[in-house]
Amino acid sequence: MPSNRGTVRQYGLHWGSVGIAVVALVLATPFALNSLAPKDLDWGRLSDISQTYGAISAFVSAAALIGVALSLVYQARQTHIQNEEAHRSAHRELVLLTLSDPAYQVCWEPPNTRMTEERWRQLLVANLIVSMWSSDYKLGLYDDRTMLAVLSDYFRGEIGRAYWHNSGPSWRAYFNESRHARQRRFVNLAEKAYTTAVAAGPPLLTRDYFEPPSTPATQ
Numbered sequence: 001m002p003s004n005r006g007t008v009r010q011y012g013l014h015w016g017s018v019g020i021a022v023v024a025l026v027l028a029t030p031f032a033l034n035s036l037a038p039k040d041l042d043w044g045r046l047s048d049i050s051q052t053y054g055a056i057s058a059f060v061s062a063a064a065l066i067g068v069a070l071s072l073v074y075q076a077r078q079t080h081i082q083n084e085e086a087h088r089s090a091h092r093e094l095v096l097l098t099l100s101d102p103a104y105q106v107c108w109e110p111p112n113t114r115m116t117e118e119r120w121r122q123l124l125v126a127n128l129i130v131s132m133w134s135s136d137y138k139l140g141l142y143d144d145r146t147m148l149a150v151l152s153d154y155f156r157g158e159i160g161r162a163y164w165h166n167s168g169p170s171w172r173a174y175f176n177e178s179r180h181a182r183q184r185r186f187v188n189l190a191e192k193a194y195t196t197a198v199a200a201g202p203p204l205l206t207r208d209y210f211e212p213p214s215t216p217a218t219q
Helices: 004-036 043-100 102-107 117-138 144-154 158-175 181-200
Strands: none
Touching (some): 043 102, 043 117, 102 117, 117 144, 117 158, 144 181, 158 181
């Protein structure tokens, strides 16, 4: 079996020979055409025709270049979406790890207000929900009107409102100076929805979310 170095040398000789042959063919083409063309051939007329096709070729090349540019833009967007999903997945796994053992809860920053461990776990899940909406909005999956409606509905509830009361200041501190305009816009929409919900009255308490289980009728 030939060594890697021998294989590389063979490839080099092969493609070098191909390159020399192509260059020789290009150089020899004008002489070959001149010898094969009829004596009365009007080279000026052929030149005019070739220039006409050259103009068409320029348009085709421009269209191809635009196609390549659009393809690169699409690939960049797909890469951005994949990066967002990878970040969201890592965040989700970290929160699930925290919820699996109470000892991990103190590895996060302390809450802005004192609360029970149960409420802190609820706010961790609320963070996953709001972060998911934030990523979706930044990717353009929601427009302003829809996102505001979703957040307004969320802040009607006790946990959603408690989450933004505790973490809203951190969102504003982190993203008010963000270079991502849609990220800043999301924080503004969340703040608007939260402020409107608070002004509308107390939240719906978690104990009132669902109907209590019905008791079986006694015989």
